[in-house]
Amino acid sequence: MAQKDLSVTEIATIPPTAPIWRRFSPLQRMARFAVYLAVVMALVWSVRNVQIIPEFLYDAHNQMADLFTRMWPPDLAYYPTTVHGALIETLHIATLGTILSILMAVPIGLMAARNIVPFRLVNEFAKLILIASRSVNSLVWALLFVAIFGPGALAGTIAIAFRSIGFVGKLFSEAVEEANSGPIEALIAAGASWPAVLIKGYWPQVQPAFWSIALFRWDINVRESAVLGLVGAGGIGLVLDTAMNFFQWTRVATVLLAIFAVVIMAEIVVTQIRKRLI
C-alpha cells in the first residue's frame, strides 16, 4: 500500500464543499497579531524612554580601557590580608542563609501544596508569604535587616534567608504537588499515619528535587551575598565598596577576580553533586 500522491485529476475531484482546516480561528489569528504588535510597541517605547545620552555612549570604550589600565595589575598582596577573610565570610553567609531559608521554606511549601493541605485558604496564605519573600530584592532585605541588627554578617545572613524562602518554598511545593498519588494511596490503605505517609510516600519522591533546589539556591546565594556588603551587610561586598570609594582600582580588580573564582567554583561543585544525586 504505497502512499499515492494526489494527481491533478484527483485534486480536481475534491468537492468545493470539502471541509477547510486552519490551525487558528480568525479571532485567534487577530489575537496573535495583537500580541506581536504589543511586543514591538513595548520595545520601541522602552528604548525611547531609557534616554541614552549619546555623548556617554561614544567614549564608553575609552572609559572602559581607562578603567582596565587602572586595574592592571591586580593588587594580589591585598588578597591574603583582607579579601580572603571577607570571601570566607561571604561563603558562610550564603551557606547559613540557605540552610535557614530551607528550614523556613519547607513548612511553608508544604502548606502551599494542595495535595498536602486541602484547604484553599491555607494554600493561598502560604503562597502569599512566598510571593512576598520573592518580590523584595535581597539588597532591600539587607537594608532592612541592617537597620534592625546593625551592619554585619548577621544582617546579610537573614537577608539571604528571607529572600530565598520564596524561591525554595515555591519550587518545593511544586515538586510535592507533582508527586505521584499512587504510592500515597497505597500507604494510606496500609493504615499509615499522616507523618509516616510524608516520610515514606512523599519524601522519597521529592528528595531529588529537594536537593537540586537547595544546591541551586546555594549557588545563587553565593553570588547574591557577594554584593550584600554594598549596603553594609557583611561579606566581600564591603571590601569591594571600600576599595571603590578610595579609587583603589588594583584592589577592586583583586576582589572581582576572587568573586569570579568563587562563583565558578560554586558552579562546579553544584554540578558535580547534582550529577551524583540524580
Next chain:
Amino acid sequence: MSVAEDHLARSASRAPGHAAAGGNVLSLRNLTKAYERGKPVLREISLDFPARGVVAIIGPSGTGKSTLIRCINRLVEPTSGAVLLGGTDLTKLRGARLRAARREIGMVFQEYNLVERLSVMENLLCGRLGYVSLWRVWTRRYPDEDIARAFELLERIGLADFAVRRADALSGGQRQRVGIARAVMQSPRLLLADEPTSSLDPRTSVEIMELMRDMAAERDIPVIINIHDVALARRFASRIVGMSGGSVVYDGAPEGLNDDHLTQIYGRRETGGWIE
C-alpha cells in the same frame, strides 16, 4: 435473587471452623456513593464476603467497581451505607481507629503503586507502616520479626535476590508481586485488588492471579478482585459478582454465569455478538 441465595448456601456449606464466628469477614450494607448529588455511582450495594475464597467483581469500565473497592477501606468516602469488617462499621471510624482498621485490609493496585525510589525491602516494610512507630519508620529501625517476614515473603514470591534492588528497576510482573507481598505484610484479614492484571501481559496476569489466590489460601483470608477480564475471573474466582450501572446484577458461581448475564452486565452490541 435466587442465584445469590444459592451462592450463600454453597459458601456456608463449605466454610468450616474459621467462619464459624459470625460467618462473614466483610459485609456491605446499602453502600451508596454519589460523587455528584443525585448521580449515584454505587446504588445500595449489599454484599457478604465469607472467610475465604476468591470473589471477582466484573463489569464495564465506569460502572463503579473501583469506587466500590475503594469505599471498603475508605480511600473513597461512601455517601451512605455501612461497611462491616468483623462487626465494626468502618464508615463510622476516624483517625487512629480508621488506620487500625485499614491495616487489616491489604490492597493491590492496577499500577502497583510502589514507592519507586525505595528498595524492594523498604516497599515490603511499608506494609507495616500501620503497626510500626513513627520513630522506627524515620530511623528505618523496623522490628526484626518484620524484616524476617519480609525476607520469607520475598522468597515466596520468587524475588529473594531483589531485596536491595530499587522498585523502579523491576518489571511490571515483579512489581505486582512486590505489591501483593506488601499487602500480605499487613497481616490482613482480607485482600482487595483493583484491576491487578490490567497493566500486565496475559501470561504474567495468570501468574499474578495464581499468586494472589494461593497466598490468600495459605493465610485463610478472602480476596476481592476487580477485574474486567471475564475469562480470568471465571478461571480463578469461586464467586463472581457482576455489576452494571452501579448495581449488582449477578452474584453467584462462575459456572452459572451465562451469555444472558454477560449481556446484562456489559450491554448488547448492535452490530452483533461480542461474546464468543
